[in-house]
Amino acid sequence: MATIDTPNAPVLNRKRLTTAQWLTVLFLLVFTLIYMIPFLGAILTAFRTMDDISLNGFWSIPGELTLRNFPEAVQRAGVSRFLLNSFIITIPALTGTIFLSSLSAYALARYKFAGNKFLYFMYVAGTMLPFQILLLPVFLLSNNICVQEAYELGQFVLNVPFVDAKVCLYNSYLGVIMIHIAFQMGFCTFVLRNFMRSIPGEIMDAARIDGSSEWGIYWRIVMPLTLPGIAAVSTLEFTWIFNDYIWALILLSDGRKFPVTQGLSGLQGQFTTDWPLITAGALVATLPTLIVFFALQRYFIGGLTLGSVK
Amino acid sequence: MAIAQKEPLSVADAPVKVNKQKTNWTPYYFLGPPLFIYLIWIIGPVFYTFYLSLTDWDGISPRAEFIGLENFQKLFGSIGSVLPSAFEYSLYNNLVWLLVFITVPTAIGLGLAILLNQGLPGERMFKVGIFLPQVLSFAVIALIWSWVYNPRAGILNELLLIFGWPEDNLPGWLADKELAIWSVIFAAAWRQIGYIMILYVAGLKNVPPTLMEAAEVDGANAWQRFWRITFPLLTPVTTIVIVISIIDSLRSFDLVQIMTRGGPANSTSVLANLMYIQAFNNYKFGLGAATAVVLFAISLVFIIVYLWRVMQDELEF
Numbered sequence: 085m086a087t088i089d090t091p092n093a094p095v096l097n098r099k100r101l102t103t104a105q106w107l108t109v110l111f112l113l114v115f116t117l118i119y120m121i122p123f124l125g126a127i128l129t130a131f132r133t134m135d136d137i138s139l140n141g142f143w144s145i146p147g148e149l150t151l152r153n154f155p156e157a158v159q160r161a162g163v164s165r166f167l168l169n170s171f172i173i174t175i176p177a178l179t180g181t182i183f184l185s186s187l188s189a190y191a192l193a194r195y196k197f198a199g200n201k202f203l204y205f206m207y208v209a210g211t212m213l214p215f216q217i218l219l220l221p222v223f224l225l226s227n228n229i230c231v232q233e234a235y236e237l238g239q240f241v242l243n244v245p246f247v248d249a250k251v252c253l254y255n256s257y258l259g260v261i262m263i264h265i266a267f268q269m270g271f272c273t274f275v276l277r278n279f280m281r282s283i284p285g286e287i288m289d290a291a292r293i294d295g296s297s298e299w300g301i302y303w304r305i306v307m308p309l310t311l312p313g314i315a316a317v318s319t320l321e322f323t324w325i326f327n328d329y330i331w332a333l334i335l336l337s338d339g340r341k342f343p344v345t346q347g348l349s350g351l352q353g354q355f356t357t358d359w360p361l362i363t364a365g366a367l368v369a370t371l372p373t374l375i376v377f378f379a380l381q382r383y384f385i386g387g388l389t390l391g392s393v394k
Numbered sequence: 395m396a397i398a399q400k401e402p403l404s405v406a407d408a409p410v411k412v413n414k415q416k417t418n419w420t421p422y423y424f425l426g427p428p429l430f431i432y433l434i435w436i437i438g439p440v441f442y443t444f445y446l447s448l449t450d451w452d453g454i455s456p457r458a459e460f461i462g463l464e465n466f467q468k469l470f471g472s473i474g475s476v477l478p479s480a481f482e483y484s485l486y487n488n489l490v491w492l493l494v495f496i497t498v499p500t501a502i503g504l505g506l507a508i509l510l511n512q513g514l515p516g517e518r519m520f521k522v523g524i525f526l527p528q529v530l531s532f533a534v535i536a537l538i539w540s541w542v543y544n545p546r547a548g549i550l551n552e553l554l555l556i557f558g559w560p561e562d563n564l565p566g567w568l569a570d571k572e573l574a575i576w577s578v579i580f581a582a583a584w585r586q587i588g589y590i591m592i593l594y595v596a597g598l599k600n601v602p603p604t605l606m607e608a609a610e611v612d613g614a615n616a617w618q619r620f621w622r623i624t625f626p627l628l629t630p631v632t633t634i635v636i637v638i639s640i641i642d643s644l645r646s647f648d649l650v651q652i653m654t655r656g657g658p659a660n661s662t663s664v665l666a667n668l669m670y671i672q673a674f675n676n677y678k679f680g681l682g683a684a685t686a687v688v689l690f691a692i693s694l695v696f697i698i699v700y701l702w703r704v705m706q707d708e709l710e711f
Contacts, residue, residue, distance in 0.1 A: 101514075109514050115506075116523040122584070123526060125549045126538045142552040184428035195421035201708075203425070208704050210436055212641050212697045216669045216686040220446055220679055221439030266435030269428055298420045327531030329648045334674070345533035349652045352537060359541050366534045377529040381522075384529075388589070389596035 130154070130364035134357065153364035161355065163365045165340065166347030167372070172257050173332075173343055174325045177264035181321055182314060184265060185272030190302050192273065193280035194288065204277065210270035215330055222263055223334050226253040259335045260343075264325050272317050275390050279313030280306055316387035319380040323373045344369040440690070446683035453679045465684035480660040481685070484668045487575050488644060488692075491582070491664065495643040496636050499583050503590025503635070508624070510591070511598045521595070525588035532585075532648030539581040540653055543567035568654055571661045578649050578662055586642065590635055597631030598624070630703075637700045644693050665689040 101109075129137070131149045140147065158164045191197075192204050230252040253259035283306060291301050307314075329345040336342060342350070348362075348369055355361050377384055447465055451458035472479035478486075506524060510517050527535065542549045544567075551564045567577045601624055609619050625632075647666040650656060656663035656671060663671075665685055673682025 105512070105514060108509055108512075109516060112506075112509060112514070112520045113516070116520045119584075120523050120526070122538050122542050122549070123530075126541060129541065138547050141555070142547060142549050143556055184431065187424045188428040191421035191424035195418065197418065197421045200421075203429070205701055205704070206437070207432070209697050209701055210432070212693065212700055213436070213440070214641075214645050214666060214686070214689050214693050215647065216666050217443050217690040218436065218439045219670070219686065220673055220683055221442040222435060223674075224442075225434070225439070262431070263435055266431050269432055270436070273428070298423075302424070323529060327533070329531065329533050329652075333651075345531050345648075348533045348537060352540065352652070359544070359547075362537055363541060366537045370530055370534050373529050373531070385525075385592055385596075388592055 126363040127367060129360050130367050132360050134360055137359070153360045154368065157351075157361055157365035157368055161351055161361065161365050162347060163344065163368050166342055166344040167369065169257075169341055169347075170326055170343040170345075170372070173260050173264070174322060176257075177261040177268070177325050178318060178321055180261065180265040181268040181272055181325075182318060185269050185317075186276055186307065186310065186314070187302075188269070188273045189276035189280055190306055193277045194285075194306070204274075207270040207273045210267075211274060215267075218263075218267075219330075219334055222331075223254070226259040226263075226335055229253040229259075254335060255337045255341065257341060260328075260331050263331050263335065264328065267331075268321055268325065272321065275317050275387065276310060276313055279310055279390070283309050312383075312386075313390070315380070316383045316390055319376055319383045320387040322376055323384070326373055443683045443686050443690075446679055447687045449680045449683075451679040452677045453673070454677065458680070461680070465681050466688075468681065469684055469688065478660070480656070480663045480668050480671075483660045484663045484665045484685075487662065487664050488646075490575065491579050491646060492640055492643040494579050494583060495586065495639040499586040499590045499639060500632070500635055503587050504594050504628075504632075506587070506591045507594035507598055508620070511595060521591070524591055527585045528588040528592075530585070533652060535581060535585055536649050536652035539577075539584075539649075540568065543577055545569060568662075569658060571658050574654055574658060574662045578653055581653070582643075582646060582649055586639065590639070593631055593635055593638075594628065597628050601627050633699075633703055637696050637703070640696045641693060641700075644689060644696075665692075 125142070128146070129142070130153050131151070132146050133148070133150060133152075136144075136147045188203075188207070192200055192207075253262065287305060287309075288301050291305050296304070326343075327345060328343070329349070332343045332346045336346070339347075339350070348366055351362050351365050446458070448460060448462060449458035450461045450464070469481045473482045473485075475482075506520075510521055530538075545551060545564060548567075550567065551559075554564060555561060565573055568574050605623055606619055609623055614622065645666060646664055647670070650662055650664055650667045651670065654662040656667050666689060669682045669685040669689065672678045672685060
């Protein structure tokens with residue numbers, strides 16, 4: 085599995101770097117610093133006040149640094165609620181995607197049957213679809229999968245008078261979760277199928293001979309051996325689902341259910357000129373994915389390269 | 395030892411399952427649940443959008459009128475008028491986006507990957523720094539860059555002032571009709587470079603160091619070694635990088651939606667964004683579906699290239 089390190093790069097004797105190599109390091113240092121200006125600038129902004137910035141300019145030495153913007157963003161701007169919503173959507177979606185993809189990946193990797201290659205290519209092609217081709221039908225579908233009895237049920241069991249007699253997938257967490265599961269299944273099936281193919285067939289044959297059921301082979305032998313692959317796609321998928329913007333935009337109308345991406349885009353309209361507050365909110369919103377990335381970097385990079393280059 | 399004795403016995407006892415006549419239904423049980431969801435949420439909708447694109451549905455009325463290719467005629471007929479239509483802007487912007495994406499991040503990503511493949515000090519830190527934007531959501535990137543581009547006190551214009559740019563002539567960036575699309579694409583490319591770099595870093599592992607050493611011994615300079623050895627060996631990676639860049643450029647929606655909503659005056663409109671506005675802001679479901687079909691048709695060319703590449707991997711087995 086690929087990592088961000090380059091283990092087979094020639095190991096240089098650090099004491100004997102040539103002038104050209106020192107210049108390269110210097111260049112890379114300057115380049116990376118310039119590259120990160122927007123991000124570092126946002127961090128710095130989050131610790132300042134807008135008065136200070138508009139009075140003295142962004143590039144001035146900050147008159148004072150403040151932590152005030154963070155609690156403000158979390159509480160008044162509602163970033164904590166948005167973050168919670170993001171988790172409510174991401175965790176079931178991720179679990180569902182991985183479980184269902186592992187089922188189809190197992191079937192595609194381990195059985196010869198009519199249509200195997202066709203289904204595999206269908207999943208691979210699906211990973212590249214532009215979302216726009218799905219937006220309208222998925223929107224309509226979510227509006228048409230409803231529970232009609234919600235009204236009676238609400239009155240009878242919960243004694244809550246519902247205004248709307250129908251509860252639909254539209255404007256529910258489940259609606260967003262379902263489209264994530266379906267859309268992400270293509271990529272996961274692709275990666276996991278290739279991973280499962282690399283497991284030696286003898287292990288499975290031996291289990292079969294010992295009387296293990298097909299489900300037992302999948303659950304007790306193939307799945308444990310696929311864990312590194314699952315870890316890689318899970319870290320990636322967590323980030324992708326967590327960072328989704330468009331599906332929440334299409335399928336949710338109730339602001340209290342918005343995930344953090346959609347919540348943030350609303351902040352800009354609400355607090356137009358308070359950039360320290362907006363950047364503080366953006367940074368808090370980024371924390372979960374940053375933590376996942378730094379903690380599971382190896383898997384993250386591994387998943388990216390597994391999915392595209394072999 | 396007991397196990398060793400038992401194993402051959404159980405092999406002999408096991409019924410031989412080579413009855414080829416009978417279909418083995420097991421894979422279909424495993425495929426059933428995921429395929430069911432996939433067909434309803436992904437495959438079905440693709441076809442349904444094609445159907446919608448042939449109607450004039452507004453999303454509200456109970457019946458949709460079948461109008462054939464009228465929506466497409468409307469879209470393509472709008473090209474070439476005195477004032478460019480939103481569709482014309484979108485096509486043009488998608489093309490610009492695509493061309494920038496297949497050249498700039500690819501070249502910079504490859505360059506960085508090569509520089510960062512020599513075991514220099516601090517390599518890991520540089521890679522993490524450049525890859526970081528890839529972890530941020532488009533929503534966060536849109537906010538960060540909106541602040542960078544902010545005409546009043548934003549990071550960029552404040553920097554220009556320091557370098558002596560006349561204060562009454564500062565660029566409007568996202569508010570400027572000419573500059574806006576370039577500003578958005580720049581932010582998108584900023585996110586893309588780290589991804590491309592990582593793909594090339596992985597690809598460079600397949601370039602054997604011995605080959606480079608041999609070439610060096612034979613007197614090939616760094617430039618020759620790159621063009622004659624490294625680059626040709628990276629061809630499979632480059633194919634994937636280009637396809638991914640094209641698909642990503644065609645998918646661009648979030649940045650435009652959050653940073654400019656296609657404005658000012660449609661100048662940053664892209665197909666993905668135009669489709670959303672037609673369908674969900676103007677309730678022209680038929681026209682929106684037609685725009686989605688156009689976008690899909692363009693993507694399909696590259697999806698096929700990608701599938702072809704995956705198919706070649708399959709044949710290697």
